[in-house]
Amino acid sequence: MSDDAVQHAIRELVIANRILAREDVIDDFGHVSLRHPTDPGRYFLSRSRSPVAVTADDIMEFTLDGTPLEQRGRRMYAERAIHGAIYMARPDVTSVVHHHARAVLPFTVAKLELKPVFHMGSVMGATVPLWDSQDEFGDTNMLVDNMPSGHSLARALGQNATVLLARHGACNVGRSLRAAVFTAVYTKENAEMLLASLPHAPLSYLTPGEIAKTSEMLLSDMPLARAWDYYLARAGFSGL
DSSP states (O other), X not given: OHHHHHHHHHHHHHHHHHHHHHTTSSOSSXXXXXXXXXXXXXXXXXXXXXXXXXXXXXXXXXXXXXXXSOOTTOOXXXXXXXXXXXXXXXXXXXXXEEEOOTTTTHHHHSSOOOOOOSGGGGGGOSXXXXXXXXXXXXXXXXXXXXXHHHHHHHHHHTTOSEEEXXXXXXXXXXXXXXXXXXXXXXXHHHHHHHHXXXXXXXXXXXXXXXXXXXXXXXXXXXXXHHHHHHHHHHTTOTTO
């Protein structure tokens, strides 16, 4: 059963990489991880490769401090500290997505708050904190490539579903892989709608109560299964 669970997790993670690429959330960079289904002290993440090309052979297993169990000469993502630090801080999180979705980037450089403006956007949460590496680390290469910066980012995320990285990108988390993918997609969609609506301000945002009730509904099993089927078909996995 354990081997079956691991193989299923790897297969789902490969598909998630392809979906996020197809939905223009993850580009040639960015990455998505999945906590090990039977060992919460480990997680799966691809070797350093563009997500659109990830296969099962690329998936590597790591301890939460980013140490690979079997590297076999494979290059690794420098920013795997993002994933391990969040898994350490958030036992409820099963999947982490780090991306540079173009519609989200303006909210990492402008004094503009990213908030839900339509019902599907509720899944990114009522609060979207902004983490700035300058605050603790000064000038860096802007990658979260060590555990101290990973822990700092995880603290900024707190109990939220989304965190922005100043002048860099964003992270989304979920209690399942499908929830994390869904949240990342609709964070991007909400950002697009918000930017398109700004010329017509003042804007109407979701209330805290609407965000709580709507996100709970959308992240339940039926909507996630329906969305996953849609994403599968668009990514070329129809019928799986």
